[in-house]
Amino acid sequence: MKFRPNLLIPLLSLTVLTLPGLSHADTQVTAKTSIPDYLLIRNGNFTSDFSKPLTLNYDPSKNTFSNGSQRFGFISSNQNSYVKFKWASGSELIGDHTKTKIPLALYFHSDQYTALNTRLNKVGDEGSITKQWIQWNQNSRKSPVFTLEVLAKQTNTMARPAEDDYSGTVVMEFSQGL
Amino acid sequence: MNIIQKSAFYIVPALISISPAICQAEDVSLIVNAKVPNYFFVEAAAGGSLSDPISLDYNAADDTFATGQKKLAFITSNVNNGVKMQLKNNAQLTAPGVARPINLRVRMNNNTTTTDWIAATGEESSFDANQMGWGTSVQGRSADITFEVEAVPGQTHPQEGDYSNSLQLSFVQKS
Numbered sequence: 108m109k110f111r112p113n114l115l116i117p118l119l120s121l122t123v124l125t126l127p128g129l130s131h132a133d134t135q136v137t138a139k140t141s142i143p144d145y146l147l148i149r150n151g152n153f154t155s156d157f158s159k160p161l162t163l164n165y166d167p168s169k170n171t172f173s174n175g176s177q178r179f180g181f182i183s184s185n186q187n188s189y190v191k192f193k194w195a196s197g198s199e200l201i202g203d204h205t206k207t208k209i210p211l212a213l214y215f216h217s218d219q220y221t222a223l224n225t226r227l228n229k230v231g232d233e234g235s236i237t238k239q240w241i242q243w244n245q246n247s248r249k250s251p252v253f254t255l256e257v258l259a260k261q262t263n264t265m266a267r268p269a270e271d272d273y274s275g276t277v278v279m280e281f282s283q284g285l
Numbered sequence: 286m287n288i289i290q291k292s293a294f295y296i297v298p299a300l301i302s303i304s305p306a307i308c309q310a311e312d313v314s315l316i317v318n319a320k321v322p323n324y325f326f327v328e329a330a331a332g333g334s335l336s337d338p339i340s341l342d343y344n345a346a347d348d349t350f351a352t353g354q355k356k357l358a359f360i361t362s363n364v365n366n367g368v369k370m371q372l373k374n375n376a377q378l379t380a381p382g383v384a385r386p387i388n389l390r391v392r393m394n395n396n397t398t399t400t401d402w403i404a405a406t407g408e409e410s411s412f413d414a415n416q417m418g419w420g421t422s423v424q425g426r427s428a429d430i431t432f433e434v435e436a437v438p439g440q441t442h443p444q445e446g447d448y449s450n451s452l453q454l455s456f457v458q459k460s
């Protein structure tokens with residue numbers, strides 16, 4: 108059999124391609140990532156589920172509505188930031204049948220810091236959780252939990268709501284303050 | 286050997302870091318519900334009390350009893366309804382040791398018109414919704430309705446005694 112050297116070279120190359128660990132070539136790989144400045148809005152359990160309705164129960168004997176409340180926690184990359192909040196929309200509840208309206212007010216407060224007790228009386232009203240109150244956890248990057256209470260304004264003794272099922276959507280805007 | 290090195294390639298594990306979404310400002314929508322049930326009740330008008338007795342003073346010279354009254358207000362979630370009053374027990378006053386009771390009759394007065402007098406157990410009288418003055422003063426509240434009670438005419442010269450009774454009245458919504 109006649110020796111054919113041009114056939115040997117392709118066979119050797121194929122072996123190296125399928126077993127790269129056999130070679131000893133050096134290479135340098137650079138890995139990088141960029142963490143942007145972020146603020147995450149979470150509920151009291153630090154999940155993003157805000158789908159549970161807040162129910163305000165009416166007590167005819169006292170002519171009062173109970174308050175609805177939603178717990179909020181925040182996560183941020185920036186431990187020097189604070190959180191601003193604004194009542195963006197949804198100022199009232201509307202009756203399904205009667206179309207009568209129950210005006211709302213909001214009350215943002217903290218279990219931990221009694222000084223934080225901001226009442227929002229109308230859409231557009233703003234408030235903030237200052238750095239003093241936000242107290243970011245340096246490891247988890249989480250804030251303490253705060254509470255937003257939704258109040259029916261029609262709780263004085265001079266007005267009585269009509270029988271109906273009322274509903275509405277309150278939209279809160281949260282943003283980062285630096 | 287040089288040929289082999291130039292042909293080799295490496296599969297380099299890539300380190301992928303997924304950064305959280307940038308969120309400098311975010312809206313959170315909260316669904317808010319309120320259920321207002323059907324409610325209806327009566328209370329004494331301002332300054333009064335349901336528990337205060339109503340006195341029917343007897344005038345011996347005229348042989349007449351004064352008409353007693355109490356101002357009521359009705360509270361409701363449904364101002365499309367009127368109010369029906371029903372007498373649930375005997376409308377009469379009795380006194381210890383006195384055989385003859387004083388028979389009574391009752392009605393409602395809205396300051397413009399009155400219902401019929403009722404005196405027998407189970408009898409009813411009523412105002413329609415448009416006679417209740419709903420919302421005249423405040424939302425969901427009637428105008429003051431005067432409950433009137435008097436001795437049925439014709440009962441002359443009653444025997445001396447301290448007469449009393451509790452009248453059981455039922456007020457219900459009248460659609």
